[in-house]
Amino acid sequence: MIMKKKIISTYALTFCLGIVSATAAVTPPNANQVVAPQTSTADEPVWYIMMSSHLSDSDRQNRFLKWDGTNAVTEKFNDGMADDQITDAYRWRLDDTDNDGYIVFVNAANGLQITVPGTANATNNTGLTMTESGSKWEMKLSSATGQSDCADKQYCFDYVDYSGGSAAYLNAMPGANIPSYGITIYEAGVHQASGWFFYEAPKEEEVPTAIRETATTSFYYNAAAQTIFCGQPAHIVIYDITGKTRLEAQNTNQLSIASLPTGIYIANINGKPLKFTK
Numbered sequence: 001m002i003m004k005k006k007i008i009s010t011y012a013l014t015f016c017l018g019i020v021s022a023t024a025a026v027t028p029p030n031a032n033q034v035v036a037p038q039t040s041t042a043d044e045p046v047w048y049i050m051m052s053s054h055l056s057d058s059d060r061q062n063r064f065l066k067w068d069g070t071n072a073v074t075e076k077f078n079d080g081m082a083d084d085q086i087t088d089a090y091r092w093r094l095d096d097t098d099n100d101g102y103i104v105f106v107n108a109a110n111g112l113q114i115t116v117p118g119t120a121n122a123t124n125n126t127g128l129t130m131t132e133s134g135s136k137w138e139m140k141l142s143s144a145t146g147q148s149d150c151a152d153k154q155y156c157f158d159y160v161d162y163s164g165g166s167a168a169y170l171n172a173m174p175g176a177n178i179p180s181y182g183i184t185i186y187e188a189g190v191h192q193a194s195g196w197f198f199y200e201a202p203k204e205e206e207v208p209t210a211i212r213e214t215a216t217t218s219f220y221y222n223a224a225a226q227t228i229f230c231g232q233p234a235h236i237v238i239y240d241i242t243g244k245t246r247l248e249a250q251n252t253n254q255l256s257i258a259s260l261p262t263g264i265y266i267a268n269i270n271g272k273p274l275k276f277t278k
Helices: none
Strands: 048-052 063-067 072-076 091-095 104-107 113-115 129-131 137-141 155-159 169-175 178-186 196-200 219-222 227-240 245-256 264-269 272-277
Touching: 155 196, 219 264, 219 272
Parallel strands: none
Antiparallel strands: 048 063, 048 091, 048 196, 063 072, 072 178, 091 104, 104 113, 113 129, 137 155, 155 169, 169 178, 219 227, 227 245, 227 264, 264 272
16 A cells, blocks of 8 residues: 555544634644645546544544445544555545536545535534535635644635635534534634645556566665665666656666655566555
């Protein structure tokens, strides 16, 4: 899997009952793995694990957005998620279906999309649903809302078709009208509660087929040195998760990847793949 065994250990999620008076930014663990999400299509998907932010409420921290078979909810993992816990239920894609600059959230398990019911407003805490044609959201950095001390690569999503006020942010919370720790729309709390962080989580079968060959050489990635090391000189090609070649070297036993931005990559070493996260 593309993430460390425990990618998230002291994270933050939740809902806020009013406008937050911020004193510090939410600090995600493994911050170098947090990415700026991009839109994608069903033909060329880019999948993410989504985690909402909260600074102080332990009950609302360490929660991942997932499809539970009935609803979109959040699930708490106090020690983070192991690779074998990350299934399609936790994978989400951002799709700009109409090329209008707004996104819908698509779940990998069923293709359904997050939808705001007609009865929901930004103060009554109504749970959101999943349908074949979802609601549209404006994606922007949390810092763009005017909240201070927002984290790097912390994003918020404002429900586009809301007519009841100035904002209706995608939020996660418990409540009588929401499945246990489900999601809703709310008018405030971007700093601590309506912000979201993204970690790339491609499916195994969507690793580019060009690097699914075999070879006979030992190799490994040293994260501290930001270098691929090989037991013998080899042909090394570094791909991003879309299959684009980012680096290449011939007849070498090491290759620095320090020049690459943070993200998920696949090294093709004499035809054998090695997935790693910078």
